[in-house]
Amino acid sequence: MLQEGALVAVIGAALAFAANALSPRGLLLTKNYFPGTTVALPAPVVAVTNATGVSAAKTNTPAALLSARFQAEGLQLADSNRVVQFFHDPRREQEGVIFIDARDEEHYQVGHIPGAYHFDRFHPENYLTNVLQVCLTAQEIVFYCNGGECDDSEHAAIMLRDSIGIPKEKLFVYGGGITEWATNGLPIELGPRNSGQLTNLVKTATGGPAGDLKP
């Protein structure tokens, strides 16, 4: 039985790698899909002692934790107000300020920030030509994905910074992502970029609320 198990394991592993090689969505073994430093998050709640010796609990907000992590990675966190300012910035018309959606194709088509470029970091070969020039000329670039635990925007920013040399001062990551954007009732563009189909309610691929969107 052990021999049979070992045989199944060997043949199965060989076939698994072959299947991956043949699959159009196959992964590249040597590629680093998660570039950037891995920064451990501080504990959400830390005990501190004040001058009188009385201990108190100091809570690190999710935004503060996110900001600390981004800073360590050389990125800047953009909150909802800042992102709205970017969206209404007149330079956006001349592509001095651009938005980059770092989610996959399916979710981008379902709804994205109007005028946002698409860059799926897992398949950069398909998107790099579209964003390369505009990233080099833009003064400020805002990356976003789904928000919450989604880190695709962060990794996409690092990937573009490291691969085409975008200065880190230009790079902003919208922590709340498309979920917060939609929750705030801001406009959503459906379909391809500049399709003109605007709505202020994002739908998911499965028909659920925006919060169900996977990064």
Add this chain to the structure above:
Amino acid sequence: MSTPPLPGLRRSLNIIALVARWLLGGLFIYLGLTKVFHPAEFLTFLRQQFMLTNPSLSGLIAGTAPWLEVLYGLFLLTGIAREAAAVLARWWLGCVFIYMGLNKALPHPEYFLKLILQYDMVTSPLLLNSIGVALPWFEVFCGLLLLAGVAVRGAALNLIAMLVPFTLIVLKRALIIAVTSHRAFCTVKFDCGCGAGEVYICHKLVENTILLLLAAWLLTGRGRQFCLRFSLSRDKAPALAQPEPVMSRTSGQT
């Protein structure tokens, strides 16, 4: 020819097999009844996971599948049609692993990488990618073997070798989430990377226990009917594959 086990040992093994079968039966009944009492949740799961848009079809499945699980659990508990139940177990186990493997491998394999990364166990990109590549397709491969009935015990052994550490890792992760978020353990819900999206941890643990017991059951040599080639080697069924006697008759059986 292999030596038959000693009567004492055999009796112990039979008791273990009997208890495992009862446990398995009980768990199937529990799973079935959970779905019966929470039909909306099961219906949502069917619609999302299997993309069943037809309300009649999804309603029909949601109405019948839980009772079939209960019925199957009763079969296991009572020991009725044991060999047929073992064949069904083999097919079901095969289907589950094919489905879960394909769910990880095909739509967005990179999403599975992210889920592996959440366990903070792998840092090397090469190792991470290798796991992300090999695991899903390997599950599909084992599932196909079980479905077709080829090298059944070898496939079952590999599934057990995967299920035991994965269950422990998922359990550890759930405990961390429960502690850090100050939530009751069974209210922890997250995508463990198992291929079925977000799940409640207690439900997942029950599911994994069932999968483990089913694989262990096949390991004893059951589910031989409708097999293309049950064993790759020429040896015959192991001693445990003989009919499992009821407890009162175990000591006198040869």
